[in-house]
Amino acid sequence: xxxxxxxxxxxxxxxxxxxxxxxxxxxxxxxxxxxxxxxxxxxxxxxxxxxxxxxxxxxxxxxxxxxxxxxxxxxxxxxxxxxxxxxxxxxxxxxxxxxxxxxxxxxxxxxxxxxxxxxxxxxxxxxxxxxxxxxxxxxxxxxxxxxxxxxxxxxxxxx
Amino acid sequence: xxxxxxxxxxxxxxxxxxxxxxxxxxxxxxxxxxxxxxxxxxxxxxxxxxxxxxxxxxxxxxxxxxxxxxxxxxxxxxxxxxxxxxxxxxxxxxxxxxxxxxxxxxxxxxxxxxxxxxxxxxxxxxxxxxxxxxxxxxxxxxxxxxxxxxxxxxxxxxxxxxxxxxxxxxxxxxxxxxxxxxxxxxxxxxxxxxxxxxxxxxxxxxxxxxxxxxxxxxxxxxxxxxxxxxxxxxxxxxxxxxxxxxxxxxxxxxxxxxxxxxxxxxxxxxxxxxxxxxxxxxxxxxxxxxxxxxxxxxxxxxxxxxxxxxxxxxxxxxxxxxxxxxxxxxxxxxxxxxxxxxxxxxxxxxxxxxxxxxxxxxx
Numbered sequence: 025x026x027x028x029x030x031x032x033x034x035x036x037x038x039x040x041x042x043x044x045x046x047x048x049x050x051x052x053x054x055x056x057x058x059x060x061x062x063x064x065x066x067x068x069x070x071x072x073x074x075x076x077x078x079x080x081x082x083x084x085x086x087x088x089x090x091x092x093x094x095x096x097x098x099x100x101x102x103x104x105x106x107x108x109x110x111x112x113x114x115x116x117x118x119x120x121x122x123x124x125x126x127x128x129x130x131x132x133x134x135x136x137x138x139x140x141x142x143x144x145x146x147x148x149x150x151x152x153x154x155x156x157x158x159x160x161x162x163x164x165x166x167x168x169x170x171x172x173x174x175x176x177x178x179x180x181x182x183x
Numbered sequence: 184x185x186x187x188x189x190x191x192x193x194x195x196x197x198x199x200x201x202x203x204x205x206x207x208x209x210x211x212x213x214x215x216x217x218x219x220x221x222x223x224x225x226x227x228x229x230x231x232x233x234x235x236x237x238x239x240x241x242x243x244x245x246x247x248x249x250x251x252x253x254x255x256x257x258x259x260x261x262x263x264x265x266x267x268x269x270x271x272x273x274x275x276x277x278x279x280x281x282x283x284x285x286x287x288x289x290x291x292x293x294x295x296x297x298x299x300x301x302x303x304x305x306x307x308x309x310x311x312x313x314x315x316x317x318x319x320x321x322x323x324x325x326x327x328x329x330x331x332x333x334x335x336x337x338x339x340x341x342x343x344x345x346x347x348x349x350x351x352x353x354x355x356x357x358x359x360x361x362x363x364x365x366x367x368x369x370x371x372x373x374x375x376x377x378x379x380x381x382x383x384x385x386x387x388x389x390x391x392x393x394x395x396x397x398x399x400x401x402x403x404x405x406x407x408x409x410x411x412x413x414x415x416x417x418x419x420x421x422x423x424x425x426x427x428x429x430x431x432x433x434x435x436x437x438x439x440x441x442x443x444x445x446x447x448x449x450x451x452x453x454x455x456x457x458x459x460x461x462x463x464x465x466x467x468x469x470x471x472x473x474x475x476x477x478x479x480x481x482x483x484x485x486x487x488x489x490x491x492x493x494x495x496x497x498x499x500x501x502x503x504x505x506x507x508x509x510x511x512x513x514x515x516x517x518x519x520x521x522x523x524x525x526x527x528x529x530x531x532x533x534x535x536x537x538x539x540x541x542x543x544x545x546x
Contacts, residue, residue, distance in 0.1 A: 029389075058528075060527065061233060081523075082527075105378065137384075159243065177382045
């Protein structure tokens with residue numbers, strides 16, 4: 025249980041994903057499982073795809089059809105719980121927030137890590153992005169085999 | 184003896200916010216803080232903040248500190264800042280004694296806002312005085328202010344937001360966090376903070392605490408033990424973890440001592456962390472023209488402390504005859520912000536505590 029061990033079950037994770045057909049372009053996956061007073065994801069979205077409302081404790085709701093995959097919410101979320109996900113052929117492409125050193129470099133292969141901290145696959149580093157808006161949070165684009173769509177959460181170390 | 188209109192004790196999020204509003208309202212302000220720089224605990228917070236835009240959400244704590252400090256600049260003609268100055272005593276005749284640069288002196292205040300914040304609670308276990316055993320605040324100071332690592336392999340005790348955040352900051356600094364112990368049966372802080380740690384390989388052990396520390400001259404290992412539902416040790420569940428640092432983060436308690444010393448009416452509210460002053464609706468204590476805000480009135484997040492500081496500054500100014508030009512709008516807005524921050528499930532304890540405090544403050 026996430027309240028006890030700190031990570032969600034695969035069933036919980038799936039509730040935060042759209043139908044797989046929607047993932048032809050990057051979509052924001054918001055893994056917010058708890059009502060906390062926080063709303064930057066919603067206020068940072070340029071197309072109002074994310075709704076929280078007057079009570080900032082509510083869990084964000086995203087309209088997958090409106091999401092343009094810009095990534096503003098990814099670096100705006102103080103909980104680092106949002107990533108962009110898309111599927112390209114047999115690969116799942118993730119754009120994840122990353123705040124550790126060293127920063128992965130394009131072309132490197134890193135370990136792919138699941139939500140409980142276990143290494144599950146290899147992850148190809150496709151791109152890293154850091155700009156003024158992201159405020160020292162790096163957005164790392166990685167690809168992993170599609171079968172890890174609901175398992176991959178971050179990269180661990182360079183292999 | 185120098186005489187001052189409004190003395191604010193403590194330059195953290197609450198004190199800085201109160202100062203800004205009181206200056207806007209036209210008061211002259213003396214802000215006293217014991218540290219080298221203003222900002223309180225904000226200057227050690229490298230993470231992006233929660234809340235909403237009005238409380239600088241998604242801005243890193245250190246940057247919020249700079250915003251609040253710079254916000255005072257335009258009023259420097261009416262603002263007097265004493266840094267590295269510790270308020271040692273507060274007396275019933277509005278005399279405040281201050282220790283600064285090896286000098287001990289008295290000042291006389293017409294009115295006072297106490298925003299002293301909180302201090303960390305300690306945990307009793309065998310050998311808890313070994314070098315290498317720190318409070319979470321000390322670890323943050325070492326790492327984030329002075330660039331010194333607390334150790335190579337650390338165990339954290341406590342899964343409140345501070346324990347979770349400091350663990351993450353230690354990982355960012357290159358420290359191995361071997362485990363996070365939590366005495367209760369669930370994680371205390373925000374789950375998004377916990378998830379960040381777990382995916383980086385930190386096991387969170389609920390119903391577990393530290394029983395004993397070992398080491399000759401400094402910490403070498405700890406013994407953990409599992410707890411039953413009444414938080415008693417379960418014999419036979421002891422396990423050892425080797426580590427050169429142990430970080431204790433088991434909650435905060437209001438720094439009430441100045442208020443207690445002036446014999447201001449206090450009340451013990453467990454949900455708010457300990458002894459807090461009984462407050463009137465305008466944040467005034469039982470001593471006329473002495474106000475209090477921020478963690479000294481009950482432990483909450485820094486976001487709430489900022490809003491409460493503004494509100495206390497606004498209402499204190501009014502009581503002192505300085506009505507802020509946007510009083511009504513501000514009051515409504517700030518009350519709404521506070522309610523919004525506290526109204527969710529994470530605010531249950533705070534709401535309960537505030538109810539207890541309020542019932543007891545009006546009798």
